[in-house]
Amino acid sequence: EAGVVQSPRYKIIEKKQPVAFWCNPISGHNTLYWYLQNLGQGPELLIRYENEEAVDDSQLPKDRFSAERLKGVDSTLKIQPAELGDSAVYLCASSGGTSGANEQFFGPGTRLTVL
């Protein structure tokens, strides 16, 4: 079974530029999560989707961050414009199917560096 796929793995941009991250969850997983992980910290939830609906986006900085999951499968997270403080690892996770809602499976993450 293929795992959660994320791209790109690394991204370096200058501040004020836009950036987008893509995630394809495990097949059959209806729930998709985007997390932010700063250095030395645990992952922090940005947004959670149930199918194509964003059911929890309370931690998403909506002035510059946006996300979509139009067909209820893959998802895109966008930052526009990026700031220096956005440098972090952005993790995508999915859950559901036979694994149960609590066991989230993570992708390798996208490491963003904003210069």
Place this chain on the structure above:
Amino acid sequence: DQQVKQNSPSLSVQEGRISILNCDYTNSMFDYFLWYKKYPAEGPTFLISISSIKDKNEDGRFTVFLNKSAKHLSLHIVPSQPGDSAVYFCAASDYGGSQGNLIFGKGTKLSVKP
């Protein structure tokens, strides 16, 4: 205010000995707890979990203990192996409330010396 706390940033143990990683939580509504393992440049990998209705769950070399009255859980690895060297994250969920959102601790870096 951190709801899930891992107060030891790092732990070093000898191969073959027991590793004990600790985690404390503050929210009494948490009813499901998980441990994730993370290698550098990889995403966290699910390791073991425990429901609040249990006080122990075992899977091979890994055992998680839950003390609800103390709001404390621990992960025991016996025997420890060099391949266990990684960052371990404790996570908690109030599945009955927020439907599965995980709150993570900051992680403990385990180093197992050969």
